[in-house]
Each structure stands twice: as C-alpha cells, then as structure tokens.
Amino acid sequence: MCQSAAFGTMLRAAAKTLSVSSTTSVSRVISLSTRHYCERTPTKLRVSEAVSGAELGANVKVQGWVRSVRPQKENLFLHVNDGSCLQSLQIVAGSELNDPLLTFGSAVEVTGVLRKSPHQKQPFELEAHQIHVVGECNPVDFPFKIKERHGLEYIRQFPHLRCRTNAFSSLLRIRSEATTAIHSYFKESGFVQIHTPVITSNDCEGAGELFEVEPSGPDYDEDERFFSVPAFLTVSGQLHLEVMSGAFSRVYTFGPTFRAENSQSRRHLAEFFMVEAEVSFTQSLEDLTKVMEDMFRSATEHVLARCAEDVDLFHKHVTPGQRGNVDAMLKKKFPMITYSEAIDILNRSSQKFDFPTDWGCDLQTEHEKYLVKHCGNTPVFVTDYPYDLKPFYARDNQDHPKHTAAAVDLLVPGVGELCGGSLREERLDRLQARLEEAGLEDTYSWYLDLRRFGSVPHGGFGLGFERYLQCILGVQNIKDVIPFPRFSRSCLL
Template identity: 45%
Template structure:
C-alpha cells in the first residue's frame, strides 16, 4: 500500500476506506477503551488524529508503548471527526511501531526556549515552529529561482573557495590543508597562494553578466566577523543578481519586485505556516506582509534621508551627519517611524562605499542602494558598478588596492564594458522578515556563529 501524506489526508473531501500514513507521534491520550494518537509527518503543520480502539489487534504491543517522538506506520479509515478541532481523523485498522522513542525524548508540547531548541538542532525540525520555518525556507528558495528563471536570468555557480579577497570587506576564513597537525603555508600552499571561503560571488557574477546579460547566484557565503547579534551568522546564504545594460533605477526596481514576489508567494503558498507565526511568533505578521505586497515601497536619497533624520526631532544615540553611515537606529527610524514601509536609500557618499560602485555625476556620491525593511533593517544591498576603466582605476587607487590582484575584474572594462548593476539579498534575513522569527539562528538548519559550530 502506498503511503499518503498527512497533508493529503487532511485535505480530503470525502471519507476513505483505507489509507497508509507514516510519521512521528506528537502526543497520545489514552482512555480505557481507546487511544488518541496525534501523528505528524512534516508535510504540513497540522497533525492527524488517529483513534485506536483497545480491541485492535496488537494494541498492547503497538499502541500502549507509544510515546512522543516514536515513529509509526498506521493503516486506517479516514472519517469525519466526531470531536471538535479537526474535520478529519483516522480510525486505525492497524498500528505498527517502527521506532520507539526513549523516555528522555527532549521535545514536549509546550514551554521550550529557543536557546534550548538550538541545542537540539537535530530534533528541533520535529517541532511545530521549526517544521514551519523550514517548509517556508524551502518554498522561498524555490520562489527565488522561479522569479529569476521566469525572467530569463541564468543561474551561475560562483566558487566557494576563492583567492580574490573580494572588495577587501569583512574578515575571511582561510582555507588550508594539513600535514598532520602542521598547516601548509607559503610554497606548500595547496593552491599556490592564500585562499579563502567566499564572502560574496559578486565579482565573479559580474564576469558572467558581461556575457550572459542577466544572471543570479544563490549559495552559501562566509564571514569570519566576530559579531554577536541576532542578525549575523558566520555561514549564510545569499542571492546576488547581476544585470548588464542596467542602471541603479532598474536595479532598485528589480529588488523591490523580487521582495514583492517572494512575499506574495509566501502568502499564497505557506498560509498555514504563516498563520502559525502570526499567532505564536509575531502577532500582526500577515497584515504586515499583505501591506508589503500591496503598497508601493518608498525611495529616498541618502542626502534627503539625512535631512529627514536631522529634522525629525527624534533623539538618537549617534548624531546624524552627512558622510557617516546610517546607524541601525537611523535605519529603523526611517522604515518604522517615518515611512512605515520598506524603504530604499540610494546615492551614498563615495567615501563610505567600496571601490566598485559607480561614481555619480556629482563626483561626491556613488550609485549605491540599501533596501531597508521594518524590524530587520538592511535586507538588500546593491549598486550600479563602475564600468569606466579610468574611474575604476582611480577608485582602486583611492582604496589602496593593487590592480594586479584584480586584473581579471579590470579586464571587463577593457573588453566591451557595459553599464551593469546588481545586489545581494541575505536569504536568512528575508526569512526572518517573512516568518517574523527574530533570530537568524532559527531560520537556518544548523547555524554557525562565533564559538559555535555544533552538528
């Protein structure tokens, strides 16, 4: 007999004489004449309620010993439920205990802290919350590919190991080989020179955009920053589209369209899971996502944003000053208090941005943009890239970078250079935004943070 998913069973529109379901016991309630077993197989948030009569063959061996966490294979009749709380339930025909769960199974029906659940990252996907988070994560990954593929973008796999110290930003993890306990360095180095885990596929992505026009990357990136916040991880996934023949305006259009597409799809495809988040994790989540879907985003230049902040009368811990990066509190004020919606800030002073961003005609600012969302802050960072060879060289000099290290990148400007632009989207930050989950460690299966690489 073929297994039916619990999701399909619960979506039945008529009774079924016999189906087979398999999953894990969430809870069991016994009375003298029968037991109620709640089974979840991860196909959806809801459990299937099984009614197992005490007269069932093997009841004492298969049903009585069931505890939370045990795995079962159950055949039964799908019938309308007599009780409240569910439309359908299963009247068991046979219950088979596949794997018993020992008495110290750590997941209970209530009262776990997120910290504790992180310490059992191998079991937490069996909880309602994490099951929902990782179903949404999967759907959003699919939806990202769908968004780009439907517009003819080519998916490019940029390298995880890189020898270019991408834009000189952020601490990097060094990749080494070992000779026993000895690290091989110098002439012994595996690649003949220092190599690192990538912090961004952008520069490599640009080379492909300058051939295939519209490309995107979607893969893991690594930062060795010693940062202890709920929004940073040492290993995270990033989406980086790069578009040739494109300026900053079209880049911002694309970023906004992508966020809207993802939020719209989440609302349509993940309703049950979002409903759970809205109820237990972040009240008002669905309403907020609907307004993101339906309302236009705001756009404001860095110069105007500074004016808004200075004239706001709000008290900030750090002063607002042209030429300085916007602080977290400033970003929060713009998106949560002033505009009350996702907001793109563009045209930043060139001094505070990397060398590859395109210098604007004013000579003071670069064509950079950050898309800020309420509750999280920066979710997208992007720019139009400097396509003019002489300006790029001058910028590199100003940033004290060696041209020899970026010869291949400079070549793009020597052979058929085109205006192009792109951005990076932090996948986990998007998931925090869509699910309302407050900590990045809880939207990635096995989080890596400073001092912690369990599992």
C-alpha cells in the same frame, strides 16, 4: 528510583509480557491478527495527503512521529505528523493496540482505513488496524514536552532536535517555499542561474572578514599552499556574476556566503545565504530597485499563499500582529530617498542616537529602523551613498561638492538593511585609478580585463535570505530562521 529508570523498568516488563521476537525489540508491531485487512497492498500517503482526504475509504499506510497520545478504556487516539504539513493526522484505534512504546516523539508506521471524522476540527481520520513502532522515544528525557509551546530561544539550544517542534518545522517549510519562489521569480524574469564558487581568491567586500581555506591532515605540507594563492570562503558571488554579465544580460546566484565577523548580534551570522543578481545594459538604479521590489513582492505573495497555515502559526503565536505589517508592506510602493535626505531626516529627529549622524557616516541599524518608521513603516530605498563608504566597484556619480556613488540599500521594518547594491564602475580609467589607489591593481587585473573586452554599463545587488525571513515572519533573532546557525564561538553539529 528516578523517573527515567522507572520508565525503562516499565518497558522491560512490557516486553516480557508481550510475545515479541528479539528482532523487534526496537521496531514493534501491534496489530489485530484475527482480522484480515491486507486484501491489497496499502497505499502509502503523506500526512498532508491524508488530512486532505486522499484515498478516502482505502487501505492506507502513514509514517511519522507521534505528537500526542490519548489512551482510553476502549479506544486509543494518536496524532501523527511527518513534516509534510503543520496539521497532524488523528489515528483512532482499539485499546488493544495500545503499547508502552507508543509515546510522544516515537516514530510509527500506521496502517488502516482513511475515514471521514465526526469531529469538525479534523475532517478525516485513520482507523488503525496495525501500528508499527519504528523508533522509541523516552518522553522523560525528550527536551520538548507534549502540549507545551516552547519559545524559539529555548528550542535553539537543541539544533539536532528542534525540527521536531511545530514552530521550527513550520519555519523550515516556509524557508523551502521561499527558496522555490525566488528561483521561480528569476526564471520567469529571464535570469540565468549561475553556480558561483564557495572557495575564492577574492575579497569582494574588501572588509577583510574572511575565513581562509587550507587542508589539514598527515599528508599536508604546512609550508606549501594547497592553492597557488591564498583562498577563502566566499563573502559574495558578485564578482563572479560580473564575469557572467559579460555574456548574459541577466544572471543570478543563490547560495551560502561567509563572514568572519566577531558579532553576537541578532542580525549577523558567520554563514548565511545570499540572493545576488546582475543586470547588464543599465545605467539606472531604478532598474535594480524594480527587481528588488518585484522579487520581494512575488516571493512574499507566494509564501503567504502556499504556506498559509505555517505563516499563521508565526503571526498568531510567535509574533502576534506581524501579518498586518506584512500586508501593509505589500500594499504600498516602496519610497526612495537619497542618503543626503536620510541624514537630514535623522538630524531633524528628536530621537537621540548612539551613533553620529553627520554626512559621511555609515548608517547604523538604529538609523535604518528610524528611517523605515519615518517613511510609514514600509520598506524604503536609500540611494547615492558617500563614495568613500562603498567598495571599489561602485560607480562614481561624479557629483560635487558631495562625492557620492550610485549605490542603493533596501531597508525594511524590524530588520534594517535587507538588500545592498550599486551600479558597477564600467569605465576602465576610473576603475583602474580606484584600484591603484587601494593597491589592488595586480590582484584584480582580471577584473580590469572585463572592462577592456566588450564592457557594458551594468549593476547588481545582494539580498540576505535569512533577513528576508525575519522581515516577513517578524522573528527577532536571525539564528531562529536558519537550520544550523554559525556564529562567533558557536559551531554546533
């Protein structure tokens, strides 16, 4: 008999011997019926509250999932976690509360008294008087095993279950806190949040890597467009932010963006989140780089302070040594070099690169990582890229003989490009000439109107949120820092 079949037989036998009604075949209650602990309704606590000693000595209720089970002759020990923190709450019960359904991964509701623990590793524990098995879990079939540390690549195979692991639940709490930190930074800095559309008629980047949007179904006429023009999933909210920067001096957006890149790299996704900002009344790239650097520092310091245990799990067990790298990044001011200086550094290097390093070439990941290392393994700004490498909206520097744009990228250790931005071309004649040259003057006639009616010098940037998480946690693959990764030939769930 196979293990899973044997496990099922054991459960059926247990169900016959215990006096459990048919209505509780899945939801089981094990309690001490001879004693009365319900003098008042128990206080419902999250595990994070219980492990910090909230309601000490009181009758409380905790709900969560079993992370370990240790039955003994006279006692039963469980560890229960509900996702509110990395630490699990130890449950101590008499052996009479043991049950075959209490397995690793099962969902439970436990009622009892919160006590001080005699053990130093857990200052508080719950003395259980009732254990309610809400959901069963067959540990034989469950892909994650008790007391086993699974790698990020292994758990990536189970996108519907990987949030049950310590590593990925920590990642999700860090991601949530980093989101809060970024919103807080912009609010405190006087930015107005704008909800830019997910469906758009614009190709902001001009690279053509777009997902076209059309409805499907029996009532849809394939010969007639749903919208009057071709519509796509957004690659950036920048152009819509520029609209708003004509009425607000500081705006930002934070949401999903989409790129139809046929890439299987560790740095690219088909769907990812972008933080984008626009600043009006500026003619200086330094105004943009200050916002980028301040936001990076503010968000990272917030995450390190508010998610210390979760970050430590990554820095100790997933990416050892990364904490020192992060601390070093926060101590130094980010240096700034021009693209021309970057090319000189690459050409003087003894390292052999796979891609050319001639002036006018686009910097590749191998170039970006070398520049970061050359600058002391700290984030570095690269400015003034060749004009032809940048989209139509980048401001012309009008310099000769090397024609450059007022553009800037922030390169960071382990990742390469994290942020990309530029001053925007606010001069109507130059913008119009560039759009005409690209054959886009009709498509972007509305964009020219922004320059006709109250235009001001302005600029902005975008930050890849998943790459930011890769940077501070040291995670190599971008697919391991997003709940449900979307990439070429993969759209699970």
